[in-house]
Amino acid sequence: MDKKVSVKVCLGTTCFVMGSANLQELIEIVPAKYGDKVEVSGVPCLGLCSIDWEFSKAPYVKVDEDVVKEATVEKVLKAIDEKLK
Amino acid sequence: MFIDVDCYQVKKYNQNAYGDYFVSKRYPDEGRLIAVLSDGLGSGIKANILSCMTATMLLRFIENEQISIRKAASIIMNSLPVCKVRHISYSTFSAADCNDEGDVKFVEEGNPEVIWIRNNEVMKPEFEIIKSKTFKNRQMKVTKLKLKLGDRLIFCSDGVTQSGLGGGRLKLGLRRDGLIVLLKDKLAQEPDISSTELAQYIVHQAINIETNRQPKDDISACVLYFREPRESLVFTGPPFHQNKDAEYAQMFANFKGKKAICGGTTANLISRELNRPVTMEKTISIGKLPACSYMEGVDLVTEGVLTLTKALEYLEAGTSNIDNAAGKLVQFLLDSDCINFMVGAKLNQAHYDPALPIEIEIRKTIVKKIANILQDKYLKKVDVQYM
Numbered sequence: 001m002d003k004k005v006s007v008k009v010c011l012g013t014t015c016f017v018m019g020s021a022n023l024q025e026l027i028e029i030v031p032a033k034y035g036d037k038v039e040v041s042g043v044p045c046l047g048l049c050s051i052d053w054e055f056s057k058a059p060y061v062k063v064d065e066d067v068v069k070e071a072t073v074e075k076v077l078k079a080i081d082e083k084l085k
Numbered sequence: 086m087f088i089d090v091d092c093y094q095v096k097k098y099n100q101n102a103y104g105d106y107f108v109s110k111r112y113p114d115e116g117r118l119i120a121v122l123s124d125g126l127g128s129g130i131k132a133n134i135l136s137c138m139t140a141t142m143l144l145r146f147i148e149n150e151q152i153s154i155r156k157a158a159s160i161i162m163n164s165l166p167v168c169k170v171r172h173i174s175y176s177t178f179s180a181a182d183c184n185d186e187g188d189v190k191f192v193e194e195g196n197p198e199v200i201w202i203r204n205n206e207v208m209k210p211e212f213e214i215i216k217s218k219t220f221k222n223r224q225m226k227v228t229k230l231k232l233k234l235g236d237r238l239i240f241c242s243d244g245v246t247q248s249g250l251g252g253g254r255l256k257l258g259l260r261r262d263g264l265i266v267l268l269k270d271k272l273a274q275e276p277d278i279s280s281t282e283l284a285q286y287i288v289h290q291a292i293n294i295e296t297n298r299q300p301k302d303d304i305s306a307c308v309l310y311f312r313e314p315r316e317s318l319v320f321t322g323p324p325f326h327q328n329k330d331a332e333y334a335q336m337f338a339n340f341k342g343k344k345a346i347c348g349g350t351t352a353n354l355i356s357r358e359l360n361r362p363v364t365m366e367k368t369i370s371i372g373k374l375p376a377c378s379y380m381e382g383v384d385l386v387t388e389g390v391l392t393l394t395k396a397l398e399y400l401e402a403g404t405s406n407i408d409n410a411a412g413k414l415v416q417f418l419l420d421s422d423c424i425n426f427m428v429g430a431k432l433n434q435a436h437y438d439p440a441l442p443i444e445i446e447i448r449k450t451i452v453k454k455i456a457n458i459l460q461d462k463y464l465k466k467v468d469v470q471y472m
Binding site for chain 1: 348349350352353363365366367368369370373375376378386388389390391433434435436438440441442443445
């Protein structure tokens, strides 16, 4: 494995109140499940809520360059699995 | 110069209201500050009402500048009634009207004489004595001072100078001389001590020499400290016109003093314009708020509206030392004297989506509230610029 998968959780205002606060467990689950193949971090803002026409798709998480809309822990883990296939 | 002002008080033992009243107001546009301390006759509620009335009336008289401070003080002195039982006036006062240049007009009636300290030496200002036209034995002292950087004015109620009276070591109480010794010792140890800490120190020392540490009178100490201001800048929200981003980011970079960014988009904007990466902690939220991020040359980077709203809540409630982003922001603000806000007027429509589970206020409104409370309650000098 040469390149790590990067998971970026948006912590902007919209995403945070729409549920990224609940993605805290990713910080523990991901290293436990994937070791150092995946790296999770928060980012101040992905800037997606203001450009997405349907605003209510927050919270957003970026798995490499793919955007996960209305992200939940399950959806993010699924997206990571796709990447690692 | 910045005038660091604060007062610390304790009540007389077994009383439930303060008999001394301190009021202070800053006028940022004029670079002016007025501070008034009044000591009401007796203690408890009665004294509280008397001193509160005297201090607030005096502040009003002085602030509207239609009459001079000496005239304002004489009117109060001549009209304060006399207690039927004790035959002394209902309240005493000290008032300072100062500006950033160090010009101070000081009046006092009945309170212990003000102490002016420069380079840890007590200065001896010349007072003009004005006798009351209506009451014998009543007079006030007026003086004009020119203060320099690092000077302090300390004034207090007689609770300080008479502390320890009658008991133990100090038969005549601490007195002014004793207070001067305390102050000189403390200032020799900590030449840069803040007004808040010095006022607390004076009061605690006074309580310590009281019998059984029970204050026999209301004790208040006020300190005015003229020093270089601690400047800080809070940058929150993207500018309304995107083509101005670079310009404002440069203003942020050039600012001398402590800096904070409140807002995810804002942090990205500054990061992009100044080419400084933003990094985050390995956590997502602390205490229901998004965690802080880091950027080189910036003292604090937080999320925007939620953190500001929480910080306002803490400022209103007077809570400090909270370990989350808002707590850090409060500490950042309280550690500054002059706080500049640069507030971006651009709205993020997504914040106004009714699907959002909580009420998100408009940034401008929150900043305005924070600015007001910092100015009124915490006596900071605040400037808000919209962009």
